[in-house]
Structures are given as structure tokens and as C-alpha cells.
Amino acid sequence: MAEHLDKLLDRVGADGRYQKLLVFFFLGPINFFAGFMNNQLLFEVVVPEHWCHVPTPANTSLTAAQWRNITIPRTEGGQYSSCLMYDMVERQGSSSTSFTITNTTSPCQFGWDYDSAQFQATVATSFGWFCDRGSYSQHILAVTMAGNAAGSLFLPQLSDKYLGRRVMLLLTPALYVVFTVPSVFISLPIVHLALRFLAALVYPVCVSIPLILVVEVVKCEWRSLITGLCYITYTLGVSFTSLVAYLLPQWQVLALLSCLPHLLAPLYWWYVPESPRWLLSKGRTSECCRILQMISVINGRGEVSPQEMELLLSTKQDKAPHLHQVLRYPILRRRILRLFLLGGGLYISFGVVMMGINIMPSNYFLSLLLLTLIQLPGDAFSWVLAEFLGRRFTMIAAILIAAIFSFTATFCLHHELLLVVVTGVVRLALATCMQTLFVVVPELLPTPIRASGFGIYNTVNSATMVVSPYLVSPQLSAGFRYWCMLSFLVVSLVAVMTIPETVGLPLPQDFMEAEHLGSGRPLTTWIHHWNHHKYRNNKCPTPADWSQDTAKQDTEPLKSSSSVEAIS
Incomplete structure (x- = not known):
């Protein structure tokens, strides 16, 4: 069956205009935005330098740096403590209020201040994930990797057995948007991490399914070159992340921007057909033949004769062996x-x-x-x-x-x-x-x-x-x-x-x-x-x-x- 299909692909063109359009206007952009989608997370979970917020008295003449110097203890390395503050004793006078700063320390009581020189907002600064919650940012990265692993395990099986490549192109972007947008506004750690895990399920499929769809309709000499192109466009997308994060240093904006390319995914539904190899594996030979005819016309090869199509219709499928x-x-x-x-x-x-x-x-x-x-x-x-x-x-x-x-x-x-x-x-x-x-x-x-x-x-x-x-x-x-x-x-x-x-x-x-x-x-x-x-x-x-x-x-x-x- 595979040999017959390869012969038909050679007949309709496995390196023509159709394949070039797929590579440059389908596979390339998807890998570029996949790099952005995956790596903007690194800017979201940055934990900037932070220290306890201590309310400044209304009648003080001290600058913010001077006030921080007398209210925040230092560590053994000379850095300001991130989670401790000096205790203060308030004394109410007849005409004013005074504060006495003691040598005893306590955990932060009024929230945190942080260095905003590079980032206006990250997940940690927006949700107060410091000190006892300081590991939550690492948890986001960990559950994202776990979601990628789980998605790589069962979503490709779902594509191979039931849905096909084309449906996955529409389903996975929709799922990413559905789970990513709520995570921007929900600070409850368990719910937020669960949403991150669910959004991460679709990332491997967003990358692998387009690659598989293209590889299944090109000649073998192109496959290594296409793999290199995927890596290059992905890396360019990662580089683009740095520019966008520099111009828009707010994690909510980055997260919502990562959803925009997914909203354009329905456009591919109208222009990218299903993989003929997958259709043939499912016995849908008439649909497979129609797509091959379309590829032949786009590549300028004309229509394939009914005799050649008969090779597909008369081929029986072998029983697929089990992985075990x-x-x-x-x-x-x-x-x-x-x-x-x-x-x-x-x-x-x-x-x-x-x-x-x-x-x-x-x-x-x-x-x-x-x-x-x-x-x-x-x-x-x-x-x-x-x-x-x-x-x-x-x-x-x-x-x-x-x-x-x-x-x-x-x-x-x-x-x-x-x-x-x-x-x-x-x-x-x-x-x-x-x-x-x-x-x-x-x-x-x-x-x-x-x-x-x-x-x-x-x-x-x-x-x-x-x-x-x-x-x-x-x-x-x-x-x-x-x-x-x-x-x-x-x-x-x-x-x-x-x-x-x-x-x-x-x-x-x-x-x-x-x-x-x-x-x-x-x-x-x-x-x-x-x-x-x-x-x-x-x-x-x-x-x-x-x-x-x-x-x-x-x-x-x-x-x-x-x-x-x-x-x-």
C-alpha cells in the first residue's frame, strides 16, 4: 500500500508548488509561533528581587532607599532579606505619631515591594508568590513539562486512530486558548497549575502534527531539510519572544498574545487538506484520491488517470502490529x-x-x-x-x-x-x-x-x-x-x-x-x-x-x- 501511494505521489508531484506552499506558509509560521508560545513562559515565571513592604510614615523625610535600608535586615551575603522585616513599635503623641524600629525581625506583614526595572509584572508579583509561596513559579514550569509529556503520549494516538491530522489542527489551538485565558486571572494555586497543565497538553501536538502532515506528502530527500527548517523557524520564534517581552514586560499581555496565532488556526481548515496517507490507512480511499487529484492540479501535473487510482482502491490493509x-x-x-x-x-x-x-x-x-x-x-x-x-x-x-x-x-x-x-x-x-x-x-x-x-x-x-x-x-x-x-x-x-x-x-x-x-x-x-x-x-x-x-x-x-x- 505504501509503495503504491509513493508512486502516486511521484506522479502528482512530491516536490512541487503544493509542497512549497505547505512548507513556507504553513509549517514555517506554525513553528515560529510555537517557539514564541513555549518560551514566553520563561518571562512569565521570573521572580524578581523582592523585599517586605513596610508602610512609610506620612511625616517622614526619608527616601524610599533610606527607608528600606533601616526597615529591612540584610543576609550574611549583604543582600536585603526577601522575607523578613524589622519590627516597629508605634507611639501616638499629642500632635504626631512616631515609630521605633527594633532589632527583632518577623515575616512580611504588608506584602512585598520588588525591583521593576525589567519587568512590570510577572506571575509572582501579580499573585504575591514570594517566600513561602516562592516555589510556585517553579511548579508552573514543572506542570507545563508534565503536560507536554502527557499530551505527547495520548493526543498523537487520538490523531492516528480517530481524528486525523486536520481536525487536530483545529482542536488543539482551541483547547490552548480555552485553558490559557482563565489562567491569566485566576491566582488560586491549585486551579492555576491545573489550567497550566491542561494548556500544556496541546503544545507537542501543535508542533508535531503539522510536521507529520507535511512529511507525509513530500519526497524523502526533503525530510531532513524540513526538519532543519522547523528548528530554524522555532529558534527565530524564541528570539522574537525576547523582543516582545522587552517591549511589553507584563506576563498577562504575553500570555494573551500567545493565544492570538491560535485564533487564526481556522484559516488553515479551509486551505490545508487532510493527509492522504492517513485517509488511506483508514480505508477512505475516495477522499484520498480527491486530495491527490488536487495536489496534481496545483503542481501542474494534470489529473491522475483512473487506472493509477485503482492501485489505491484495490490494495488491502495489513493488520497493524502492537507496540508491545x-x-x-x-x-x-x-x-x-x-x-x-x-x-x-x-x-x-x-x-x-x-x-x-x-x-x-x-x-x-x-x-x-x-x-x-x-x-x-x-x-x-x-x-x-x-x-x-x-x-x-x-x-x-x-x-x-x-x-x-x-x-x-x-x-x-x-x-x-x-x-x-x-x-x-x-x-x-x-x-x-x-x-x-x-x-x-x-x-x-x-x-x-x-x-x-x-x-x-x-x-x-x-x-x-x-x-x-x-x-x-x-x-x-x-x-x-x-x-x-x-x-x-x-x-x-x-x-x-x-x-x-x-x-x-x-x-x-x-x-x-x-x-x-x-x-x-x-x-x-x-x-x-x-x-x-x-x-x-x-x-x-x-x-x-x-x-x-x-x-x-x-x-x-x-x-x-x-x-x-x-x-x-
Whole structure:
């Protein structure tokens, strides 16, 4: 069925005007605004420097700074306390009222004042989430990551089995607006966090479904290029966030602005048709044929003959295998677990860099802008490096660079500009490795579980990023986050060492091919664009051979394990 559809796509055009319109006027804008939608949250949850509000007497001649100096105690580091104030004794005279400030302290009684030099309003300043409620801002980031993980798990399944891609394009923006707008006005922590979680459910689908819809109608040579375009437009959207937040430093405005692109989503309903591959998988062949006819006309290929359409109508669908069948294949099973370790370490580290924008406290906006602009070269060239230098070499080199500069960052904590440069290199290396891994994961998974397996991979990564907000907590030392990143990167480095090189290999069509993918390619050999033809994948064993290998493993477990691991 897939071969027949690919032939029809070649006939109607898989790289024509229709595909270019989708890429530049559909996929590009969606990824741009997805970057804005995801990263404006970083400005919402900033907790600025704050201290207790102490009412100023009406007859005082002291300035605000002088009044703060005598009413707010200092910490051991010489900073003003954020949660304590000196007690005052009021004395009522015959003609005036006097105040005596004691040496005893108490928690803030009249609210807080805060530094508004950069932000006019954040979630913390609007809702008074300081001191005993100071961790609520980190909770927002954590529940957002948890929502992303949950949405990656079940919403793609809902799209694949029931709703399709086109309905999701309309449903997910509507859900985001419905849950985001109330969160701007509700300060009750439990309700606010619940709304944040529900709004975060749809974010992964807002990014992945448009990409899937486009990839399913383009030729294979375009797929890596489209992935690079997605990363570039997303990063530009992140950079745009810094400009908007600088001009409009109020979290309510940023949250409501993130809803505006979603209100335009119904326009795509009229111009973007359903994926013909999904329609064919559901037996809706007549609708699939109509869309292919439309693509052919837009691409200037004319109408497809009824004889070619008959290929679709006469093809029977195979029963889809279950995801749990992967447990029957030991090498594939272990390889997937290593992908989880590799991706988890990378995503936690990237979350720390992304959320730790206070590396330049004097200017949050410039800090994030510099970090995202540094990432652009990685977005633009990582697919070139992976294609010519090999996937494994690119990932290993990127992880080593990220680890070295994470260690270097611990010595740059008191040099803002130097720390921005060092952390920017870490982000560049992490982005390069993550984008390369974005290509590798589908190349390792067999066709029957490629989409669902990739969704679970994203779920695990989003779940691990729940840890990141707490690693950048202001209650922890500044260097702690970088030591944690270094530890996670070491785990990722060990995991990537055992991932086979996939450059030049065809995609595995079934579980047996995926099980033996990379056999004949030693893990100690650098395989790249210019020599991969010398390391062809060994012939995949037949089911009978596999049964014999399994029986042999039962009798000689140690020997079998060592020989299999050598090629996995």
C-alpha cells in the first residue's frame, strides 16, 4: 500500500508548488509561533528581587532607599532579606505619631515591594508568590513539562486512530486558548497549575502534527531539510519572544498574545487538506484520491488517470502490529532504553540552559536573545554534519563539547558576559545533538511502530524535563546546575557510544530488520559519508535463523550476549 501511494505521489508531484506552499506558509509560521508560545513562559515565571513592604510614615523625610535600608535586615551575603522585616513599635503623641524600629525581625506583614526595572509584572508579583509561596513559579514550569509529556503520549494516538491530522489542527489551538485565558486571572494555586497543565497538553501536538502532515506528502530527500527548517523557524520564534517581552514586560499581555496565532488556526481548515496517507490507512480511499487529484492540479501535473487510482482502491490493509511486540526483540529493546537515557540526559541539560536565563541578571532579555542566536548555526548545519560526518560522530562530539563547557561554566559564575558565551556554546552543542537524534530515532525504529515509538520517546524526554525547573531554583547555588548538567551529559555520552551508525542505511521495514540494524558496522570505527558504502548492513536473518539464535542464547547466554552487543 505504501509503495503504491509513493508512486502516486511521484506522479502528482512530491516536490512541487503544493509542497512549497505547505512548507513556507504553513509549517514555517506554525513553528515560529510555537517557539514564541513555549518560551514566553520563561518571562512569565521570573521572580524578581523582592523585599517586605513596610508602610512609610506620612511625616517622614526619608527616601524610599533610606527607608528600606533601616526597615529591612540584610543576609550574611549583604543582600536585603526577601522575607523578613524589622519590627516597629508605634507611639501616638499629642500632635504626631512616631515609630521605633527594633532589632527583632518577623515575616512580611504588608506584602512585598520588588525591583521593576525589567519587568512590570510577572506571575509572582501579580499573585504575591514570594517566600513561602516562592516555589510556585517553579511548579508552573514543572506542570507545563508534565503536560507536554502527557499530551505527547495520548493526543498523537487520538490523531492516528480517530481524528486525523486536520481536525487536530483545529482542536488543539482551541483547547490552548480555552485553558490559557482563565489562567491569566485566576491566582488560586491549585486551579492555576491545573489550567497550566491542561494548556500544556496541546503544545507537542501543535508542533508535531503539522510536521507529520507535511512529511507525509513530500519526497524523502526533503525530510531532513524540513526538519532543519522547523528548528530554524522555532529558534527565530524564541528570539522574537525576547523582543516582545522587552517591549511589553507584563506576563498577562504575553500570555494573551500567545493565544492570538491560535485564533487564526481556522484559516488553515479551509486551505490545508487532510493527509492522504492517513485517509488511506483508514480505508477512505475516495477522499484520498480527491486530495491527490488536487495536489496534481496545483503542481501542474494534470489529473491522475483512473487506472493509477485503482492501485489505491484495490490494495488491502495489513493488520497493524502492537507496540508491545518490541519486547520480543532483545537488541531493539535495549537500544530503545539507551535512546531514553541519551535523550533524557540531553533534554534535562537543555532545559537547565533554556530556563536558567538568569545567567545575566542585569538583562534577562538580552541574555535569552544571545543564547538563541548562538543556537541558530547548530540548527542550520547540524543536518549537514550528521549527513557527512555521521550521526554517531556528530552526537559524540557535540556531547563532549557540551560537557567540557558545562565544567568551564562553574569557573565563570562571576563574569556575566563570559558565562553567556560559555552557556551559549553548551546550548549550541546540545541543539546540534538533539536535532541529530531527531533524525536517528526514526531510522532505528521499524515502520510499524515508528510514529508511536517516536511519540513515546518525546514523552519520556518531556517527563525528564520536569526536573529542570528545580535545578535552576534560586535557592540552590549557582554552580549546582552545571555540575548536574555535567553528570547527565556523562550518562548521555555512555549511551550514545552503543548506538549504531545509521548513515546510508535504509529504514528498517519490520522488527527483524530493526533488530539486526547496524550489524557489520563496528562501534569502534568512524563511519561517515565517504566510507559508509564499505560497511553495508549484514543480511537480515530469516525467522528460522532467528529461532536458532534464540535457542542458542538460551543455552549459551554469556557468549550470545557478548556477540550481539558487539554489533548493536
